[in-house]
Amino acid sequence: MSTAPARVDARAKVTGALRYGADRAPESVAYAAFAVATIARGRITGVDTEAALNLPGVRLVITRFDPDELTSPGFIMTGGYGFQSLQPLLDDRIAYRGQPIALVVADTPLAATEAAELITAAYEPEPAAFTLDAPGAETLVQAQAIPIPMFADTAVGDADAAFAAAPVQVDVEVSGPNQHQVPMELIGGVVEWHGDTLVVHEGTQNSGAVQNGLARQLGISPDRVQVISPSVGGGFGQKNSLQPHIGPLAIAARRLGRPVKLVLTRPQTFHQASFRPASRQRVRLGADSSGRLVAAIHEIDQQTSRHDLFPAMYTEVSSRFYGIGAFRGLQRLVRTDVQTPGYMRAPFEHIAAYAMESAVDEIAYATGRDPVELRLANDTAVDPVSGLPFSSRHVAECLRRGAERFGWAERSPRPRSMRGPDGTLIGWGVAIGAYPGSAAAAIARMSAHDTGTVEVAVAGHEMGQGIRTAIARLVADDLGIEIAAVKVGVGDTRSAPQHLTAGSWGTATALPAVHAALRDRLGVPRTGPVDMRAAVAATGGSRIEIEATSVARGQPADVVVDRLRKGLLAIAGPEYPEFVTFSHIAHFVEVRIEAATGRVRVPRVVSVADCGRVASPVTAASQVRGGVIWGIGATLREQSLVDPRYGGFLNPTMEEYPIPVSADVHRIDVDFIDEPDLLLNPVGVKGLGEVCMVGVSAAIGNALFHATGARFRRLPVRIEDVLPHL
């Protein structure tokens, strides 16, 4: 094993040398900015661009593209590439507040910004709806609106009858707010033409979709589009598909014959990209008098846009938390006048866990059982939905080990029974989390050189999760070479087809196949260290190139590889032919509430994760801490406030949308079960980046109940919610 640093790009990060998408200004670059709609729904009747055009340095103002010049990229969830189907600047319709109405390109960023602000428009507004209950919001039953099996409602047994007959019942309704991903790196990049080839530098989690989506939008071949995104300054789901500014930039760059750069302002990232939809979750849970769970009914209303149906997948996970024999889910979509909402870290699982795990906690109190013991008693080795075994499931061990590390045995069970010397209310809570184990098709390319260097290119985007390091490590360990001799290329459509990177380790699974192929070509044994320099030289050439393809279990190889090459989703799981895969976690949380002010602190969290083999313990622990901090933010701080009169979000800045800061974060102890899941893939890894956030909110909510005796149904929980219960 090598003694390399925890991250292969750590030095570049601490010296400021790492380049992100917009970190460049090529010779003769021009700068773009958007003017945006000030109504939420209606028609544009005129745009006044004169003042903008008269400003020195302004080169172009575009208010409308021709249909043969630019088309919709299609919606990522219906076979397209865009975060939404709606491409601005194609017609006179306004579908949401903040939608671009004109693109300005100028010699300097200041001129572009000033010109965009000088553009005014006249509108014919129409009534609009922004919240789940607003008049004009249209509610659809998802299973009917999107008749595709994976979006159908989960149903096992007769949950309504079992619930009605259950001696212990709880009925919980939770409301989940709009939230935004707020990656530190803004959305934006630099677009330029090299002859007929479009080169895009943009931070994205899905350069394959950007490549193929642009090709579709512009009517050119995907091989004429190169997307380069080796390092992303955080994505969290917001950068997982083609953003609608890139197509317009490409056309502007072609018209001007210059590279064009655009970085959205922070408020624009709240209005021109995806966000977490508002939702309402009702969970009814029935148990026998011993606390054995016998029935669960989970009904969800989730916001979507008027122009796209963003599919809800809450019950996929809530039906698998415990071995409940009767489950019924109902997922409804509520159309409102917003840009299309989308994925934000633990998109469904986080809030589903808040509802389910609050309800489970209530059952524990109703039946007089310890919350940890009750959860252990309801654990299962078999997936209650499919009847298949879990490929691995270590929930019980996560709970036991977490309880031990946290000191759960010291807990006094009665609410309001633990106080600090100064009157501070103390609460201890527990919850579990689960996240589906997906796998994606991948093509890995490797070249071995007679210098001893190995270059590997594979689908994947480095967003801070440490994928570049994990790949380098796997290659080095497997081939028995120095980690420094491995050069990893990710997020680059020039070197390998790129798939969405989100909560999946599909990429790593392509490596064993490419190693085996390389060893065979070199004529060296299938295992053991390789003297790369000598082996390559022995072939008589200076380099050997190998390509290998891998697909997830049960995936039809030809179909998914074709989808992968087209930049479409090529994901399998969590149900595979012989098993079901989820990652799991248990969180134990202490909250302290200042008696005078109601201010809630989270001084201590213990999280024990079951993510299969832990490829890199240091970066994995960092990732879990990050997920826990996301959970703290989502529970106690973050909400994108909707303006119910005019639409849009009222707090679209880093000051007013309060993500957690250093002072909010204290001790977070992380541990791993570290049992490889070799059924899921030959490396034995399951996803970690999402599951680590799931259940944090519920554990905090349960701790708040323990501290105050009150249940908080609306997230985030604010001081004014807590104050009446001190």
Added chain:
Amino acid sequence: MTAFEVNGRKVDLEVDPRESLLAVLQDRLHLYGTKKGCDHGQCGACTVHLDGRRVVSCLTLASQVEGREVRTIEGVAGEDGTLHPLQRAFIDNDAMQCGYCTPGQIMSGLACIAEGHTGDDDEIREYMSGNLCRCGAYVGIVAAIRQVAGPAEA
């Protein structure tokens, strides 16, 4: 013309009176280690030192730095590439994930130590709370600063 020093190097530029120091560092001087997260003084990603004190470069006009010394993340390691102990400590404590906030954290961390705001970890947290990290690398960041500042005061 506006003349100032960046990492010990003299620069002399025509700047628009509205142009921020951040914009000048990035696209005019190609020093991209200084990052933009908000352009409104709310996130700390653009933190640099101006005459030894930390400032957010997005709210500092380039024209204001006439005759002054600017130090960016690119000027923190030694000429020969030797990392500053705080850069080393960031690596040792895995005080980063995506790395986008990292240059700003290090510039603020250096100032936090120089200002003497490292009495205990809560003080570090307080004085580092102007530097947001969406990845949530805070535990490592505080540990890195603690490592360089020396043990907490009793």
